[in-house]
Amino acid sequence: MDPKSPEYPKLLANTEYIMKITFSFTLVYLWALATLKLSQLCFYWRAFSVQLNKWIYLVGAIVVAWAFIFTFIFIFLCDPVEQQWTLQRIGHCMDQILVLKCIIMTNVITDLFIVILPIWTIWNLQMRKTEKFAVIACFALGLGCCIIGIVRFWQIFVIDLIGNLTGTSLTTFMLCTVELMLAGLCISIPMLRPFYLRWREKYKSSQLSNTKEQTSQNAKSGSAPNKPGHYTAWIELNDEDQETGSNDDGSERQLTKEHPNSAIHVSKDWAVTQE
Numbered sequence: 001m002d003p004k005s006p007e008y009p010k011l012l013a014n015t016e017y018i019m020k021i022t023f024s025f026t027l028v029y030l031w032a033l034a035t036l037k038l039s040q041l042c043f044y045w046r047a048f049s050v051q052l053n054k055w056i057y058l059v060g061a062i063v064v065a066w067a068f069i070f071t072f073i074f075i076f077l078c079d080p081v082e083q084q085w086t087l088q089r090i091g092h093c094m095d096q097i098l099v100l101k102c103i104i105m106t107n108v109i110t111d112l113f114i115v116i117l118p119i120w121t122i123w124n125l126q127m128r129k130t131e132k133f134a135v136i137a138c139f140a141l142g143l144g145c146c147i148i149g150i151v152r153f154w155q156i157f158v159i160d161l162i163g164n165l166t167g168t169s170l171t172t173f174m175l176c177t178v179e180l181m182l183a184g185l186c187i188s189i190p191m192l193r194p195f196y197l198r199w200r201e202k203y204k205s206s207q208l209s210n211t212k213e214q215t216s217q218n219a220k221s222g223s224a225p226n227k228p229g230h231y232t233a234w235i236e237l238n239d240e241d242q243e244t245g246s247n248d249d250g251s252e253r254q255l256t257k258e259h260p261n262s263a264i265h266v267s268k269d270w271a272v273t274q275e
Contacts, residue, residue: 043187118139
């Protein structure tokens with residue numbers, strides 16, 4: 001905002017618009033964080049409602065109260081409200097930097113509490129330790145949001161609201177956006193496993209159906225599989241085995257009978273040893 005700068009006229013013309021966007025973005029950011037926190041707590045409620053029921057309601061109430069309190073404070077930070085985006089000195093404002101610091105630190109504290117909330121319950125589940133560590137690691141990704149919040153708290157000290165708002169706040173706004181995206185990703189990760197298992201089951205069923213259809217066509221036409229070394233054409237029981245009834249011996253015989261050299265063979269010779 002140096003009047004001697006060649007960019008001063010353009011910056012002065014756009015400052016009011018920039019400050020309005022900043023005001024709106026902060027309100028959206030507050031409620032985006034609040035809804036993401038509540039979404040994570042809803043997931044805890046579905047998964048650990050018996051063990052963490054009271055804690056979930058308590059933390060949920062704190063998050064809702066946090067969002068309403070800071071929304072009210074930020075809207076009425078200045079008297080009148082227009083003072084937050086107008087360049088004219090028509091009123092007075094509280095310490096905006098102090099309010100932003102309070103928002104960031106309380107956000108980090110609630111994030112940290114939400115991350116550690118299910119750890120004790122998960123550790124007492126009847127699971128292998130490796131599985132426990134894997135589940136805890138999924139929830140612990142939320143620590144990334146805490147780290148971003150701490151970095152943002154440090155960046156607040158370099159923001160110059162009066163002299164160079166646009167030049168000193170870029171990193172802070174970028175970190176806000178990354179924090180929201182990371183929070184959404186952390187909340188979604190635990191739910192991705194069921195979708196992956198369904199997709200894998202559907203994909204295998206479709207692949208098996210196509211393989212059986214191709215095998216049936218090859219058996220009727222008497223032709224060899226399309227790819228050399230492809231074993232699914234002869235690993236299935238042939239028509240003769242299906243007529244006489246299939247059992248383990250028939251399947252074993254079908255796997256170990258003579259086939260072309262390019263096919264896969266299974267040996268019947270095996271032994272069990274103990275060291």
